[in-house]
Amino acid sequence: MAKVSILHGQLLDITISRLSQQLIENHGDFSNTVIIGLQQGGIILSERIRQRIKEMENIDVPCGQLDITFHRDDFRRRENILTPSKTEIPFLIENMKVILVDDVIFTGRSIRSALDAMMAFGRPQKVELLCLIDRKYSRDLPIEPTYVGKVVNSIQSQYITAEWKEEGHDDDNLWLINQ
Amino acid sequence: MLSTKHLLGIKDLTREDLELIFSTADQFKEVINRPIKKVPSLRDITIANIFFENSTRTKLSFELAEKRLSADVINFSSSGSSVKKGETLLDTVNNILSMKVDIIVMRHSSPGAPHFLANHIDATILNAGDGTHEHPTQAILDTYSIRERLGTVEGKKVVIVGDILHSRVALSNIFALQKLGAEVMVCGPHTLIPKYIDQLGVRVEHDLRKALEWCDVANMLRIQMERQLVKNFPSVREYSQHFGLNKELLQSLDKEIVVMHPGPINRGVEITSDVADCENAIILDQVENGVATRMAALYLLAGKQN
Numbered sequence: 001m002a003k004v005s006i007l008h009g010q011l012l013d014i015t016i017s018r019l020s021q022q023l024i025e026n027h028g029d030f031s032n033t034v035i036i037g038l039q040q041g042g043i044i045l046s047e048r049i050r051q052r053i054k055e056m057e058n059i060d061v062p063c064g065q066l067d068i069t070f071h072r073d074d075f076r077r078r079e080n081i082l083t084p085s086k087t088e089i090p091f092l093i094e095n096m097k098v099i100l101v102d103d104v105i106f107t108g109r110s111i112r113s114a115l116d117a118m119m120a121f122g123r124p125q126k127v128e129l130l131c132l133i134d135r136k137y138s139r140d141l142p143i144e145p146t147y148v149g150k151v152v153n154s155i156q157s158q159y160i161t162a163e164w165k166e167e168g169h170d171d172d173n174l175w176l177i178n179q
Numbered sequence: 180m181l182s183t184k185h186l187l188g189i190k191d192l193t194r195e196d197l198e199l200i201f202s203t204a205d206q207f208k209e210v211i212n213r214p215i216k217k218v219p220s221l222r223d224i225t226i227a228n229i230f231f232e233n234s235t236r237t238k239l240s241f242e243l244a245e246k247r248l249s250a251d252v253i254n255f256s257s258s259g260s261s262v263k264k265g266e267t268l269l270d271t272v273n274n275i276l277s278m279k280v281d282i283i284v285m286r287h288s289s290p291g292a293p294h295f296l297a298n299h300i301d302a303t304i305l306n307a308g309d310g311t312h313e314h315p316t317q318a319i320l321d322t323y324s325i326r327e328r329l330g331t332v333e334g335k336k337v338v339i340v341g342d343i344l345h346s347r348v349a350l351s352n353i354f355a356l357q358k359l360g361a362e363v364m365v366c367g368p369h370t371l372i373p374k375y376i377d378q379l380g381v382r383v384e385h386d387l388r389k390a391l392e393w394c395d396v397a398n399m400l401r402i403q404m405e406r407q408l409v410k411n412f413p414s415v416r417e418y419s420q421h422f423g424l425n426k427e428l429l430q431s432l433d434k435e436i437v438v439m440h441p442g443p444i445n446r447g448v449e450i451t452s453d454v455a456d457c458e459n460a461i462i463l464d465q466v467e468n469g470v471a472t473r474m475a476a477l478y479l480l481a482g483k484q485n
Contacts (some may be wrong), residue, residue, distance in 0.1 A: 081482035
């Protein structure tokens, strides 16, 4: 099982700073904006971005967690049932600008599920999508991210896994793995 | 993933199954407290609720759980049905299955009826109570409610008080509590305690005060007059004097205990109104948790059908 590092350490940190800067440019004082990280890959990333915005602008953007398990379109089509994770959105998203955050966008199906799941918390004014990695040319649905950390060309049999310091790893690392 | 295709009784489940249902129910509890309390998980599933016995709480709870999961639901009750014309249980169910039903939620007065069906049909069966045998989802919601209030079921002392002889809730609770590592005691008049129940590994006590002094949780069962063919105690008044829980008795204990009741409550018989409505009572939490745990059970059973 060969694996290639596609983002790590300082380069990943710079990428997060750039993405945060882009959000600052588009959202100003974030008075009407919330961040929602998608379980499980988007949670640490969304928290990092929230923290970076706080360091740069001294603004604490409300940040929630959204689990999409019950909204997936492959329930009863998989070998195993996915175990749901925690959803915690301690604010209403009615008329808010929502930034959905995920680590990797691949087929777009997870994001479709997220859009569906999110509607249970209100009707947002606008939704943007931020992804650290965009696996290009692999979309099943017409869904594209608003902000991208890095674009990667990959094939169906490959997958991407993330290692974060918050999870006890020595360094942050995103790996492209050949099965 | 659950270890069983059907949910016929707690006896068939493993501790891991129960914990999986609990962790899934945790997420459904969040769902049912959202502004929009519905998820699309079971939108391609049809569920038949087949009730050959009266039910209010369980039937409503299942129906709500099913609808919150976006399943198509059909309801059947034996009163006013072709069962009265002599149709067998198997024929009735097979006719319902011909309408392309995936899951049967069934309540029946005969112990073992859902097990019989599970051996004869392909659909998934969920037992919503079979006579005096088992009521698995009630035990799941009861143990889930204990876990929610006390943090864990492991090591807790639970007394089940009342009509143990006729209670499917008691039997399912005994199995569930033991699998989750709790100590169980049953308490009631001699006539309402099955003769060999101690062989299930439970303590037996006939003095309510002693039982309450021992326990962390008291689950007060309803007296099931409808199942009693002979008189098991002189009068309801006498039963309530010896085995009814009142505020005075609760306050005389030198500790706080959690009070539960599977419903429906006979206020003033097994539990007085001031106890039913006090802070120690988690009776309404049990009802709320019934929806979340039944959503979890249905979701996990449906997931086995791929």
